[in-house]
Amino acid sequence: MSSMPTLEDIDALAFHDLHSLETLDCRDNENLKHFHPQAFKDNLFQDVSLMELRYLYISGNSLSTISQQLVDWSKLSELLIGGNALECDCELAWLSTGVNSTWINDVTCSGPQELAGKLVLNAASDMKCDQTLGIEVLTVLAVIVMGFTLFIILGYIFARRQWPHHVPKINLFGESAVPQYFPLS
Known part of the structure:
Protein backbone atom coordinates (compact mmCIF):
# COMPACT_ATOMS: atom_id res chain seq x y z
CA MET A 1 0.00 0.00 0.00
CA CYS A 129 -5.70 19.87 26.02
CA ASP A 130 -8.76 22.03 26.59
CA GLN A 131 -10.42 20.63 29.71
CA THR A 132 -13.22 23.22 29.64
CA LEU A 133 -14.91 21.45 26.74
CA GLY A 134 -16.34 18.86 29.13
CA ILE A 135 -17.70 21.54 31.43
CA GLU A 136 -19.23 23.41 28.48
CA VAL A 137 -20.94 20.27 27.23
CA LEU A 138 -22.32 19.51 30.69
CA THR A 139 -23.59 23.07 31.02
CA VAL A 140 -25.40 22.86 27.68
CA LEU A 141 -26.93 19.51 28.65
CA ALA A 142 -28.09 20.90 32.00
CA VAL A 143 -29.74 23.88 30.29
CA ILE A 144 -31.47 21.56 27.82
CA VAL A 145 -32.78 19.30 30.61
CA MET A 146 -34.01 22.26 32.65
CA GLY A 147 -35.67 23.78 29.58
CA PHE A 148 -37.38 20.49 28.75
CA THR A 149 -38.58 20.13 32.36
CA LEU A 150 -39.96 23.67 32.35
CA PHE A 151 -41.69 22.97 29.03
CA ILE A 152 -43.39 19.87 30.48
CA ILE A 153 -44.50 21.71 33.64
CA LEU A 154 -45.88 24.68 31.71
CA GLY A 155 -47.55 22.32 29.25
CA TYR A 156 -49.24 20.50 32.12
CA ILE A 157 -50.43 23.76 33.71
CA PHE A 158 -51.82 24.99 30.38
CA ALA A 159 -53.56 21.69 29.65
CA ARG A 160 -55.00 21.54 33.16
CA ARG A 161 -56.50 25.03 32.75
CA GLN A 162 -57.84 24.31 29.24
CA TRP A 163 -59.33 20.90 29.98
CA PRO A 164 -59.70 20.56 33.77
CA HIS A 165 -61.91 17.45 33.55
CA HIS A 166 -59.71 15.61 31.04
CA VAL A 167 -56.24 16.18 32.46
CA PRO A 168 -55.58 14.35 35.72
CA LYS A 169 -54.79 16.41 38.78
CA ILE A 170 -51.48 15.49 40.36
CA ASN A 171 -51.39 16.12 44.09
CA LEU A 172 -47.73 15.74 45.04
CA PHE A 173 -47.81 17.28 48.51
CA GLY A 174 -51.33 16.55 49.72
CA GLU A 175 -53.23 13.49 50.81
CA SER A 176 -52.25 11.30 47.87
CA ALA A 177 -49.54 11.29 45.24
CA VAL A 178 -51.85 9.29 42.95
CA PRO A 179 -53.37 11.30 40.09
CA GLN A 180 -57.03 12.11 40.64
CA TYR A 181 -59.06 12.14 37.45
CA PHE A 182 -62.14 13.72 38.99
CA PRO A 183 -62.25 16.33 41.73
CA LEU A 184 -63.57 14.90 45.01
CA SER A 185 -65.65 17.94 45.90
Missing part, protein backbone atom coordinates in the same frame (compact mmCIF):
# COMPACT_ATOMS: atom_id res chain seq x y z
CA SER A 2 2.92 2.32 -0.53
CA SER A 3 3.32 5.16 -3.03
CA MET A 4 -0.36 5.25 -3.99
CA PRO A 5 -1.12 8.88 -4.96
CA THR A 6 -4.89 8.38 -4.95
CA LEU A 7 -5.09 6.86 -1.45
CA GLU A 8 -6.69 9.48 0.83
CA ASP A 9 -8.43 7.55 3.62
CA ILE A 10 -8.22 4.20 5.34
CA ASP A 11 -11.71 3.50 6.60
CA ALA A 12 -13.05 1.72 9.67
CA LEU A 13 -12.81 -2.07 9.44
CA ALA A 14 -10.46 -1.79 6.43
CA PHE A 15 -8.32 -4.65 7.74
CA HIS A 16 -10.99 -6.68 9.56
CA ASP A 17 -10.54 -10.44 9.62
CA LEU A 18 -6.82 -10.12 8.82
CA HIS A 19 -5.84 -11.59 12.17
CA SER A 20 -2.50 -12.96 10.96
CA LEU A 21 -1.34 -9.65 9.46
CA GLU A 22 2.06 -8.95 11.00
CA THR A 23 3.36 -6.13 8.79
CA LEU A 24 1.58 -3.16 7.28
CA ASP A 25 3.70 -1.07 4.95
CA CYS A 26 1.68 2.02 4.10
CA ARG A 27 4.37 4.61 3.33
CA ASP A 28 4.78 7.56 1.02
CA ASN A 29 1.12 8.10 0.20
CA GLU A 30 1.21 11.88 -0.19
CA ASN A 31 -2.60 12.26 -0.07
CA LEU A 32 -3.29 9.86 2.81
CA LYS A 33 -4.75 12.19 5.44
CA HIS A 34 -6.92 9.93 7.58
CA PHE A 35 -6.37 6.52 9.17
CA HIS A 36 -9.61 5.57 10.94
CA PRO A 37 -9.07 4.55 14.60
CA GLN A 38 -11.03 1.36 13.97
CA ALA A 39 -9.29 0.30 10.76
CA PHE A 40 -7.89 -2.83 12.41
CA LYS A 41 -11.03 -3.86 14.30
CA ASP A 42 -13.42 -6.65 13.30
CA ASN A 43 -16.49 -4.63 14.27
CA LEU A 44 -17.27 -1.12 15.42
CA PHE A 45 -17.98 -2.23 19.00
CA GLN A 46 -14.66 -3.95 19.57
CA ASP A 47 -12.31 -2.31 22.06
CA VAL A 48 -9.03 -3.92 21.07
CA SER A 49 -7.65 -5.27 17.85
CA LEU A 50 -7.33 -9.02 17.49
CA MET A 51 -4.46 -8.63 15.03
CA GLU A 52 -0.94 -9.90 15.40
CA LEU A 53 0.46 -6.68 13.91
CA ARG A 54 4.14 -6.28 14.82
CA TYR A 55 5.47 -3.85 12.20
CA LEU A 56 3.60 -0.68 11.28
CA TYR A 57 5.12 1.60 8.66
CA ILE A 58 3.02 4.71 8.07
CA SER A 59 5.70 7.30 7.41
CA GLY A 60 5.73 9.83 4.58
CA ASN A 61 1.97 10.30 4.46
CA SER A 62 -0.11 13.40 5.24
CA LEU A 63 -1.58 12.15 8.52
CA SER A 64 -2.36 14.96 10.96
CA THR A 65 -3.07 12.63 13.88
CA ILE A 66 -2.69 9.00 14.86
CA SER A 67 -5.29 7.53 17.19
CA GLN A 68 -4.27 5.79 20.38
CA GLN A 69 -7.00 3.23 19.61
CA LEU A 70 -5.58 2.32 16.18
CA VAL A 71 -3.57 -0.72 17.33
CA ASP A 72 -2.24 -2.33 20.48
CA TRP A 73 0.94 -0.25 20.55
CA SER A 74 2.56 -2.47 23.18
CA LYS A 75 2.60 -5.41 20.73
CA LEU A 76 4.57 -3.57 18.05
CA SER A 77 8.19 -4.45 17.40
CA GLU A 78 8.74 -1.52 15.04
CA LEU A 79 6.96 1.69 14.11
CA LEU A 80 7.77 4.28 11.45
CA ILE A 81 5.64 7.45 11.52
CA GLY A 82 8.02 10.24 10.50
CA GLY A 83 7.28 12.54 7.60
CA ASN A 84 3.61 13.08 8.41
CA ALA A 85 1.90 16.43 8.96
CA LEU A 86 1.24 15.74 12.64
CA GLU A 87 -0.82 18.28 14.59
CA CYS A 88 0.64 18.21 18.07
CA ASP A 89 -2.53 18.71 20.07
CA CYS A 90 -4.46 16.89 22.75
CA GLU A 91 -5.36 14.02 20.42
CA LEU A 92 -1.67 13.25 19.87
CA ALA A 93 -0.39 13.88 23.41
CA TRP A 94 -0.50 10.14 24.18
CA LEU A 95 2.19 9.40 21.58
CA SER A 96 5.12 10.67 23.66
CA THR A 97 4.45 8.09 26.39
CA GLY A 98 2.43 5.44 24.53
CA VAL A 99 5.15 4.04 22.25
CA ASN A 100 8.84 3.24 22.39
CA SER A 101 10.56 6.65 22.43
CA THR A 102 13.25 5.51 19.96
CA TRP A 103 10.51 5.10 17.33
CA ILE A 104 9.54 8.77 17.55
CA ASN A 105 12.85 10.43 18.50
CA ASP A 106 13.01 12.22 15.12
CA VAL A 107 9.27 12.77 14.56
CA THR A 108 8.33 16.45 14.41
CA CYS A 109 5.16 18.48 14.71
CA SER A 110 3.73 20.30 11.70
CA GLY A 111 1.35 22.35 13.80
CA PRO A 112 0.04 24.25 15.57
CA GLN A 113 2.31 27.10 14.56
CA GLU A 114 3.96 27.46 17.97
CA LEU A 115 5.00 23.77 17.91
CA ALA A 116 5.84 23.43 14.20
CA GLY A 117 9.24 21.82 13.76
CA LYS A 118 9.48 20.77 17.41
CA LEU A 119 10.10 17.11 18.23
CA VAL A 120 6.95 15.29 19.37
CA LEU A 121 8.85 14.00 22.41
CA ASN A 122 9.70 17.55 23.46
CA ALA A 123 6.30 19.01 22.59
CA ALA A 124 4.22 16.74 24.84
CA SER A 125 4.11 19.21 27.72
CA ASP A 126 3.10 22.03 25.36
CA MET A 127 0.23 20.17 23.70
CA LYS A 128 -2.94 22.02 24.62
Whole structure:
Protein backbone atom coordinates (compact mmCIF):
# COMPACT_ATOMS: atom_id res chain seq x y z
CA MET A 1 0.00 0.00 0.00
CA SER A 2 2.92 2.32 -0.53
CA SER A 3 3.32 5.16 -3.03
CA MET A 4 -0.36 5.25 -3.99
CA PRO A 5 -1.12 8.88 -4.96
CA THR A 6 -4.89 8.38 -4.95
CA LEU A 7 -5.09 6.86 -1.45
CA GLU A 8 -6.69 9.48 0.83
CA ASP A 9 -8.43 7.55 3.62
CA ILE A 10 -8.22 4.20 5.34
CA ASP A 11 -11.71 3.50 6.60
CA ALA A 12 -13.05 1.72 9.67
CA LEU A 13 -12.81 -2.07 9.44
CA ALA A 14 -10.46 -1.79 6.43
CA PHE A 15 -8.32 -4.65 7.74
CA HIS A 16 -10.99 -6.68 9.56
CA ASP A 17 -10.54 -10.44 9.62
CA LEU A 18 -6.82 -10.12 8.82
CA HIS A 19 -5.84 -11.59 12.17
CA SER A 20 -2.50 -12.96 10.96
CA LEU A 21 -1.34 -9.65 9.46
CA GLU A 22 2.06 -8.95 11.00
CA THR A 23 3.36 -6.13 8.79
CA LEU A 24 1.58 -3.16 7.28
CA ASP A 25 3.70 -1.07 4.95
CA CYS A 26 1.68 2.02 4.10
CA ARG A 27 4.37 4.61 3.33
CA ASP A 28 4.78 7.56 1.02
CA ASN A 29 1.12 8.10 0.20
CA GLU A 30 1.21 11.88 -0.19
CA ASN A 31 -2.60 12.26 -0.07
CA LEU A 32 -3.29 9.86 2.81
CA LYS A 33 -4.75 12.19 5.44
CA HIS A 34 -6.92 9.93 7.58
CA PHE A 35 -6.37 6.52 9.17
CA HIS A 36 -9.61 5.57 10.94
CA PRO A 37 -9.07 4.55 14.60
CA GLN A 38 -11.03 1.36 13.97
CA ALA A 39 -9.29 0.30 10.76
CA PHE A 40 -7.89 -2.83 12.41
CA LYS A 41 -11.03 -3.86 14.30
CA ASP A 42 -13.42 -6.65 13.30
CA ASN A 43 -16.49 -4.63 14.27
CA LEU A 44 -17.27 -1.12 15.42
CA PHE A 45 -17.98 -2.23 19.00
CA GLN A 46 -14.66 -3.95 19.57
CA ASP A 47 -12.31 -2.31 22.06
CA VAL A 48 -9.03 -3.92 21.07
CA SER A 49 -7.65 -5.27 17.85
CA LEU A 50 -7.33 -9.02 17.49
CA MET A 51 -4.46 -8.63 15.03
CA GLU A 52 -0.94 -9.90 15.40
CA LEU A 53 0.46 -6.68 13.91
CA ARG A 54 4.14 -6.28 14.82
CA TYR A 55 5.47 -3.85 12.20
CA LEU A 56 3.60 -0.68 11.28
CA TYR A 57 5.12 1.60 8.66
CA ILE A 58 3.02 4.71 8.07
CA SER A 59 5.70 7.30 7.41
CA GLY A 60 5.73 9.83 4.58
CA ASN A 61 1.97 10.30 4.46
CA SER A 62 -0.11 13.40 5.24
CA LEU A 63 -1.58 12.15 8.52
CA SER A 64 -2.36 14.96 10.96
CA THR A 65 -3.07 12.63 13.88
CA ILE A 66 -2.69 9.00 14.86
CA SER A 67 -5.29 7.53 17.19
CA GLN A 68 -4.27 5.79 20.38
CA GLN A 69 -7.00 3.23 19.61
CA LEU A 70 -5.58 2.32 16.18
CA VAL A 71 -3.57 -0.72 17.33
CA ASP A 72 -2.24 -2.33 20.48
CA TRP A 73 0.94 -0.25 20.55
CA SER A 74 2.56 -2.47 23.18
CA LYS A 75 2.60 -5.41 20.73
CA LEU A 76 4.57 -3.57 18.05
CA SER A 77 8.19 -4.45 17.40
CA GLU A 78 8.74 -1.52 15.04
CA LEU A 79 6.96 1.69 14.11
CA LEU A 80 7.77 4.28 11.45
CA ILE A 81 5.64 7.45 11.52
CA GLY A 82 8.02 10.24 10.50
CA GLY A 83 7.28 12.54 7.60
CA ASN A 84 3.61 13.08 8.41
CA ALA A 85 1.90 16.43 8.96
CA LEU A 86 1.24 15.74 12.64
CA GLU A 87 -0.82 18.28 14.59
CA CYS A 88 0.64 18.21 18.07
CA ASP A 89 -2.53 18.71 20.07
CA CYS A 90 -4.46 16.89 22.75
CA GLU A 91 -5.36 14.02 20.42
CA LEU A 92 -1.67 13.25 19.87
CA ALA A 93 -0.39 13.88 23.41
CA TRP A 94 -0.50 10.14 24.18
CA LEU A 95 2.19 9.40 21.58
CA SER A 96 5.12 10.67 23.66
CA THR A 97 4.45 8.09 26.39
CA GLY A 98 2.43 5.44 24.53
CA VAL A 99 5.15 4.04 22.25
CA ASN A 100 8.84 3.24 22.39
CA SER A 101 10.56 6.65 22.43
CA THR A 102 13.25 5.51 19.96
CA TRP A 103 10.51 5.10 17.33
CA ILE A 104 9.54 8.77 17.55
CA ASN A 105 12.85 10.43 18.50
CA ASP A 106 13.01 12.22 15.12
CA VAL A 107 9.27 12.77 14.56
CA THR A 108 8.33 16.45 14.41
CA CYS A 109 5.16 18.48 14.71
CA SER A 110 3.73 20.30 11.70
CA GLY A 111 1.35 22.35 13.80
CA PRO A 112 0.04 24.25 15.57
CA GLN A 113 2.31 27.10 14.56
CA GLU A 114 3.96 27.46 17.97
CA LEU A 115 5.00 23.77 17.91
CA ALA A 116 5.84 23.43 14.20
CA GLY A 117 9.24 21.82 13.76
CA LYS A 118 9.48 20.77 17.41
CA LEU A 119 10.10 17.11 18.23
CA VAL A 120 6.95 15.29 19.37
CA LEU A 121 8.85 14.00 22.41
CA ASN A 122 9.70 17.55 23.46
CA ALA A 123 6.30 19.01 22.59
CA ALA A 124 4.22 16.74 24.84
CA SER A 125 4.11 19.21 27.72
CA ASP A 126 3.10 22.03 25.36
CA MET A 127 0.23 20.17 23.70
CA LYS A 128 -2.94 22.02 24.62
CA CYS A 129 -5.70 19.87 26.02
CA ASP A 130 -8.76 22.03 26.59
CA GLN A 131 -10.42 20.63 29.71
CA THR A 132 -13.22 23.22 29.64
CA LEU A 133 -14.91 21.45 26.74
CA GLY A 134 -16.34 18.86 29.13
CA ILE A 135 -17.70 21.54 31.43
CA GLU A 136 -19.23 23.41 28.48
CA VAL A 137 -20.94 20.27 27.23
CA LEU A 138 -22.32 19.51 30.69
CA THR A 139 -23.59 23.07 31.02
CA VAL A 140 -25.40 22.86 27.68
CA LEU A 141 -26.93 19.51 28.65
CA ALA A 142 -28.09 20.90 32.00
CA VAL A 143 -29.74 23.88 30.29
CA ILE A 144 -31.47 21.56 27.82
CA VAL A 145 -32.78 19.30 30.61
CA MET A 146 -34.01 22.26 32.65
CA GLY A 147 -35.67 23.78 29.58
CA PHE A 148 -37.38 20.49 28.75
CA THR A 149 -38.58 20.13 32.36
CA LEU A 150 -39.96 23.67 32.35
CA PHE A 151 -41.69 22.97 29.03
CA ILE A 152 -43.39 19.87 30.48
CA ILE A 153 -44.50 21.71 33.64
CA LEU A 154 -45.88 24.68 31.71
CA GLY A 155 -47.55 22.32 29.25
CA TYR A 156 -49.24 20.50 32.12
CA ILE A 157 -50.43 23.76 33.71
CA PHE A 158 -51.82 24.99 30.38
CA ALA A 159 -53.56 21.69 29.65
CA ARG A 160 -55.00 21.54 33.16
CA ARG A 161 -56.50 25.03 32.75
CA GLN A 162 -57.84 24.31 29.24
CA TRP A 163 -59.33 20.90 29.98
CA PRO A 164 -59.70 20.56 33.77
CA HIS A 165 -61.91 17.45 33.55
CA HIS A 166 -59.71 15.61 31.04
CA VAL A 167 -56.24 16.18 32.46
CA PRO A 168 -55.58 14.35 35.72
CA LYS A 169 -54.79 16.41 38.78
CA ILE A 170 -51.48 15.49 40.36
CA ASN A 171 -51.39 16.12 44.09
CA LEU A 172 -47.73 15.74 45.04
CA PHE A 173 -47.81 17.28 48.51
CA GLY A 174 -51.33 16.55 49.72
CA GLU A 175 -53.23 13.49 50.81
CA SER A 176 -52.25 11.30 47.87
CA ALA A 177 -49.54 11.29 45.24
CA VAL A 178 -51.85 9.29 42.95
CA PRO A 179 -53.37 11.30 40.09
CA GLN A 180 -57.03 12.11 40.64
CA TYR A 181 -59.06 12.14 37.45
CA PHE A 182 -62.14 13.72 38.99
CA PRO A 183 -62.25 16.33 41.73
CA LEU A 184 -63.57 14.90 45.01
CA SER A 185 -65.65 17.94 45.90
